[in-house]
Amino acid sequence: MFTMTNLVQPDTVEEAYKILTEKKTNTILGGCAFLRMGSKRIGTGIELSNLNLNYIKEDDEYIEIGAYATYRDLETNPILNKYFSGVIPESIRDIIGVQFRSIVTAGASVYSKYGFSDLIPALLTLDCEVELFKGGRMTLETFMKKPYEKDILTIIYLRKNAKKAVYKHLRNSASDYSILNAAVSKSGNKFVIAVGARPAFAEIAKKASEYLSSVTPDEDTIEKAAAMASEELGFGDNMRGSVEYRKAVCSVLVKRAVKEVAECR
16 A cells, blocks of 8 residues: 555646656656555655546547556547557456556556556557657657656657557466566568566567568468567566566467467458
C-alpha cells in the first residue's frame, strides 16, 4: 500500500510539473492500480484528470493516445482495433479483468517502464513516439533507454502505416503477470521483434530483427531468428521463471509470433 499526505488536481501541465519537481516525494498519480501493490510514501499526489488527456484520436499521420486513456479505452477503441492487426487491444485484453483495465492508464504504464508491461512490447514494434513535458518528443525506444528523470508523459503517438503485428504471452494464470511476452511487427520485408517481462523492461531484439528482415521467412530462418532473439536478450530469475526457462519460452513465443505475422495480408 502507499500513504499520501496531500492530493492536488492541477489545471495545466505546467502547474503539475511545478508541483512534481518541488519535492522528491511528490508523485504523478495514474490509475494507481500498480502503485497500490507496492509500498511508497507520497508527499503530494498529483492527479491529472483536469488536463483532458483521456482521449484517443487520429489525423492523417498519427494516432494520438492521451496519457490518461485507460487500458479499457485502448481495448475498445475502434481506431486501435482497426490498425496494426489490432495488436494494442490484443496485448492488454487478458490483463486481470475489466474493472482493473478501466483504471490503469496508458501514460503511467509507459512512463514507469514496468518490466511486466504487456503494452510496451507491442508499442515498441510500431513506429511509436512519446511526448514529455520537459523532455519533449522522442521515440519510445529512446525513452526506454534514458535514465529516470522526473517528468510528465502527456501523449503517445503511433504513426499510421500498414504494419501488421502480433502479440504473444505466457502466464501461469489469467490474473498473473506474464512470465514472458513478445510482439512482432512486419512492414514489407522489415520485421521488428520485441520481448518483455524478461523480467526486465521490454527491449527490441535488434540482431534477430535485422536478420529476419534480410531473408525470406521460412521454417529454418524463422527458427534461427527466434533462437537469435533468445540469445541476444538478457533474462533474469524471479518467482515466475528462471533464466533458462525464459530463454526457452522466448524462442517459442517469437517463433509463433513471426509465423503468424508473416501470414498477415
